[in-house]
Amino acid sequence: MFAYAGKILRVDLTTGKISTEPLSEKMAKDYIGGIGLGIRLLMDNSKAGTDPFDPDNPLIFITGPLSGTMGPTAGNGYAVVSKSPATGGVGEAKAHGFFGPDLKRAGYDAVIITGKAPKLSYLWIDDDKVQIMDGEFLKGATVGETDMKLREELGDFYIRVSAIGEAGEKLCRIGCIINDEFRAIGRTGMGAVMGSKNLKAVAVRGTKDVNVADMEGFKEFVKMIHERMKGPATKKYKTLGTPQNVLVLNSLNALATRNFTNSQFEGAEKVSGEWLNEHYVKKIVGCATCGMRCDHIAVVPEGPYKGSTSRLEFECLWSMGPLCGVDRLDAIIEAMRIVNEYGMDGISIGVIVAFAMDCYENGVITKEQTDGIDLRFGNAEALIAIIHKIGKREGWLGNALAEGVEKAAEIIGGDAYKYAIMTCGL
Secondary structure: OOOOOOEEEEEEOOOOOEEEEEOOHHHHHHOOOHHHHHHHHHHHOOOOOOOOOOOOOOEEEEOOOOOOOOOOOHHHOEEEEEEOOOOOOEEEEEEOOOHHHHHHHOOOOEEEEEOOOOOOEEEEEEOOEEEEEEOHHHOOOOHHHHHHHHHHHHOOOOOEEEEOOHHHHOOOOOEOEEEOOOEEEOOOOHHHHHHHOOEEEEEEEOOOOOOOOOHHHHHHHHHHHHHHHOOHHHHHHHOOOHHHHHHHHHHOOOOOEOOOOEOOOOOHHHHOHHHHHHHOEEEEEOOOOOOOOOEEEEEOOOOOOOOOEEEOOHHHHHHHOHHHOOOOHHHHHHHHHHHHHHOEOHHHHHHHHHHHHHHHHOOOOOOOOOOOOOOOOOOHHHHHHHHHHHHHOOHHHHHHHOOOHHHHHHHHOOOHHHHOOOOOOO
16 A cells, blocks of 8 residues: 555553554455544444543544655544543544644654553554653653653754643543644543543654655646645745734624623734734744645744744634634733643634633632632733633632533533533533
């Protein structure tokens, strides 16, 4: 099978058993793409009624047929599939960057992880050599710290790391998995599943070739795609990035604001893609194999959050900005930075905070229950403070909100359910 590695890696963290098996050509053809194949493997390796935090719930790292090739966008991606602790159903999320290609080049189409390690561990995949390693020295480390410590521990700056932060360790149901500093397996709580297995990170070094059936034809196809990526259809991504959507949606009365109670935000100009790029964006970078360069890296130049750095896309800017009534980009950049450090879904966290703010303004949550945080819409300092509490599961409210909007509404009680915006718990 060209493009596929043709091999599935199995890791049982409870017993320490590591094995491989072939990926059949029929399976690859029937369930093309990383997520399709991942969901099939989830169905084949799990039982109905299994709790998402049960050791028997498999966590599956999966690559697609183009992962590891020069194919743009798909060539640098991977996905993670498991039962979601947010919804109780199938959970999947994907990320780009450099981790996915190295996983494929190590020789694996999928890694099926089951069980629970007796102590905090990480998985080290070095081509055919696979080991479960002691990760206790990484306990409580941010995603960025974990990345750097593993590079030092393994003596290779060029390895690729996919890791969880403190939120994943503490089973925050919106915990995510992050690779390459800013790239997140963000949705459906895959980081919480990883934390439930006492697995802090997966580190990989892949040195094998990924071959295609018709290299010359493939190169011509990639060349054509690259030329189209330079054209007008991708202008938004190359110039202002997805934050360009802020003013567009605001003009259409389609920018959800203050926990979905309004559809237009009076502070939209202050958090627009135009304002972000003019005052905060310092560089624009791209992923492996992609000629588009859409990563807009923002740095706060002055004020209380001076030096705070983060990649900022529309969805997270919106959720921690207009949805919370916050019109300060410096605070939103700082919020995104700490969300990445804790390893939390940047979309869900804003929806959760907006829910809490709505409850606070309507008297469902008291100032005593927030530990003194004035959790009203538009309070940027309160946004930062409550994110820290959620990431650490600190205090009654921080612990409740770490369960996600649906379960938090049940814990808070009263009329909290009236302000809970979610779909099937997500």
